[in-house]
Amino acid sequence: MIRMGCRNVADSVIERIRKETEVFVAKGNRAPSLAVVLVGNDSASETYVRKKKEACESLGFLHFQYTFDEDVKEERILSLIDELNCNDDVDAILVQLPLPKHIDEKKIIERISPEKDADGFSPVNMGRLLIGEDAFVPCTPNGIMEILRYYSIPTAGKKAVVIGRSNIVGKPMAAILMQRGVDATVTVCNTKTPDLKKETIDADIVIVATGHPGTIDSSYIKDGAAVIDVGVNRVEDSSRPKGFRLTGDVDYHSFENRDVMITPVPGGVGLMTVAMLMANTLKAAERRRG
């Protein structure tokens, strides 16, 4: 097995952004800025939001954070988004998901101006991606494309299987892989797929994004294939200081003696997501002011 660690991949993206930002600022522009909205105190969301803040700081990006209690009214978040949409000091906006049940996620996402949509989740950006126009591309699938490039994994004419059809990962991932220039033959599986192994066993690239540990093991994958594990699952582990450890959606250890390239968890796809968010923030700044 070849472990596709992503620290170097993320660092190379960040260095590219750093250089491009220097050029942008040298032209007299203020640094790119990101507004992050966090509702409630989900500890995984707090961790992600902290990492986003640290990445902004390391690149010299401006960062505004808006934190609300769990019981905040939907209307309050909508009016904040309206304000941020109009605020010239803000280039990009991100609302951390999931939101509490009483808040309509779809309504919130649709309210973000497509030109400031750092996540690329708005219908306009999803639509642009699907028809091959320039768009803000969701960070996780965009980061996976960086991993494939970094590790020289070809896509053209290859069979790619995406397991999971979420709006955040599965659907945009499939849209990118089928894009002209990427040229994979794409299959998207879901919980009703009758025989998952039948779909994956002859795939060259398998992207696993189900949110369930152990979704596949090495018996699902042919020699020479690449496996991208998108899962970030917390499993109880009393031997760890925090009481849990992170595991992916793939049974990683079953691949130990196999001729397969695979991303680890942690140290894999998760590292890319923040880097690609910074790329989208810079892109928003360049588009608005460049």
Ligand code: GUN
């Ligand atoms: N929650 C889990 N992943 C993401 C993401 O990529 N963006 C946002 N906003 N929330 C998330």
